[in-house]
Amino acid sequence: MLERFLPSHDAIKRSRLLRWLGPRIHDPLLWHINRRTVARGVAMGVFFGLMIPIAQIPAAAMASLLLRGNLWIAAVSTLISNPLTYGPLYYLAYRLGAGVIGTRTPPDLTPSDIEAPVRMIDSLAQAWVWVTGIGQPLLVGMLIMAVTGATLGYWGTQLFWRIKVANKRRHARRNRQSRPKVIPPGPLGSR
Template identity: 30%
Template sequence: MRKTLKNTSNHPKLKALIEKYKIPPEYLSTNRKMISRAVLLGLFIAFIPMPFQMLAVLAFIPFFKFNVPLGLAMCWLSNPLTMPPMYYVEYLTGSFVLGMKPEPVEMTLDWFSHNLDNIFIPLYVGASLYSIFGSLLAYWAVNHFWRSSVHRDKKLHRDDR
């Protein structure tokens, strides 16, 4: 993955696009820190049940430097196909943590509009847990595997001499 990102970032068409639209290069940087921050932020937002998740990722641009396209892509973990099971598991987890008995869920808009008061707090408690721990775990994994990849490449390079 590291090599693919490095090769893609040096592509002439991408450089022409950056120059044409005057995109700051740090928003497209493919180093370990920028990639791991993008994964952290994108997944953190992805687990939170809210509309306009991509806009939430973009709202962090003035405060953090991260690879913006990857951050936007990571928030698409929660897409129309994955949202119902993802939010259901978050609701069950939140109910368990709060010691509440989960309501039987029907996957209809009518049911959600009538029961939003009952499921709101358990859903967001579960979402907070998955958001925090899931994004931190992914951040650690990206850093760990990136460093081990660099270490392995350096060792192979030393052994070839």
């Protein structure tokens, strides 16, 4: 089903944008759809989709090259975080990290406090204050969510794949058993 949306192997070989990767890009495991490579691709995509807010797709693609996961699945799986889910994901990550570290949630965040991280990047000292304040629980929460999401994505894909194959085999077996049995004719000379 997914194969029709993926580029052909020849198109990939001819691509000038991918030439710099050399022979590694031609590894068949990066492009085949099978249980192991898809599960690896989902795990890498979900990990980088939840862990880093920028350059998620290139990071997942590089990890895919190294760990031999399906490249396209890894890229698409990063879309677990998108402009619609950033707010809830980062809020949940902050709350999770604050709970793990034991940091109290700030009592009230005024609009000037919300804009503060953007202004704090001016100096390294102010950035450090932000990281030890809001940033540290956020990073811890993001790491926990990324590792948990990648693990669940990997094993969930493996389980889904096995269930799908088992159902397909069960359905084929039922079809074979429900067909009427045809008795082959006996030897030509006998009646």
